[in-house]
Amino acid sequence: MALYGAPIWAGRLTRRAKALLRRPQRYVAQRMVRAYRTTSHAATCLLAGTPAWELDAGVLAERYWARVEARRRGEPTDAEEAERLARAAAERLKQRWRDALEDSHYGTRTIGAILPVMDEWLGRRKGALTFRVTQVVSGHGCFGHYLHKIQREPGPQCHECGAMDDTAQHTLEECNRWAVERAALRAATGVIDLSLHSIIAAMLGSERNWEAVASFCEEVMSQKEKAERERETSADAIPLRRRRQGQRQRVHLTASSFPQILSTAPLESLSNFRLNYSPCARRSGPLVCFGFGQLADMHIGPGVSNRSPVDVEPSPEFP
Incomplete structure (x- = not known):
């Protein structure tokens, strides 16, 4: 979907448009390789084996307009010729990707280690x-x-x-x-x-x-x-090191804690809950998120409040 209509817009990408295109690709690639959100676009895409979408769009546009020109001249392309053109386009894309990686200013340690064996890494x-x-x-x-x-x-x-x-x-x-x-x-x-x-x-x-x-x-x-x-x-941890709770007023609990909350919360307050249930495949159990709305300072059950979230134990691969 990201490259839909690439032959039309590939040649008109501005610097801002490229940044907007890289944002979702970076997020998807980070999820693929389980990288921190601060990992650069270039390094993350290389780890995931996905070239930058603007480069992919440029090669797709070239192939499309080449076919259009061949049809205009009345030169049909057989299957063997189409396969040859596809291989040539893949090689151009890989070379342009390699050149872009060599010029990258971020993620240089990762890129420098993989670039010499890039073909083996991708294959x-x-x-x-x-x-x-x-x-x-x-x-x-x-x-x-x-x-x-x-x-x-x-x-x-x-x-x-x-x-x-x-x-x-x-x-x-x-x-x-x-x-x-x-x-x-x-x-x-x-x-x-x-x-x-x-x-x-x-x-x-x-x-x-x-x-x-x-x-x-x-x-x-x-x-x-x-x-x-x-x-x-630690009790003597400096504020800089303490775990941040974030700005959203939420409590993250395993589904097993749900009955305890219902039994201890005042019934008149339950109407103010915004309940989001999402089974998380990489966590130890389903995750239930309670949004408190106006009940920002409400205390729900012994030792549980929106000011002190309860952590769910993460899987070894994805915290």
Whole structure:
């Protein structure tokens, strides 16, 4: 749907129109690879294997007008010629995408690691990106450097080993806290150089290597996330580090808590509820959202209010 009518508008895209076109594609790609919302459009689309829509639209327009010109000259295109033109268009699209990635100013670490093996990355048939693998590959995740950049940590230091800059590469290659996990990764993959490019190449080398890298990321990042949650909920946590509740006045509860709320809430207040029920496949159970409307300060049940949301335990891959 996004490329509907591309031959008409592809050549008229302004800078603002391109930004509007990239916004939904970035969101969809982030959902596909389970990336943080701050991950750049270029890096996210490369991880997802989807070229920028404005580039795709340009190639579609070229193919369309070439067919129109062939019909005007009375030159019918047979199946073999159409297939050849389709392959040529795919190669043009890939080359333009590669050129755009080389000129990108954001997500350069991720792009620089995948670009040399771009064909293998796009052509792979196995190997899914989990939430924690994407954190390590993109650099956007539970790392001191990233948390400091988005103003959730006072500094970029590593809480595990005390290093001055806790980046994804530091976690992958240097941090002493993960020496055992790193040794297991080297033994499983045979890779000594743990630069991101070497890791990506190893992952593409075999399904066994991909699983070994995924296992390392899951084990290390789950422990980092647990430690970060403990720092957030600590009694002496600084305001910068505490978990933000957001502006919407809502309580997020599992469906099992619904009977308790109904039994403890005043009956006259239930008419003011806005109830949204949505079964979430990646959560431990269905999620029920209660909007309080005018009952902004109302206390519902013991220990539950719109001021203190109850968290639903996330799945390992999608928080």
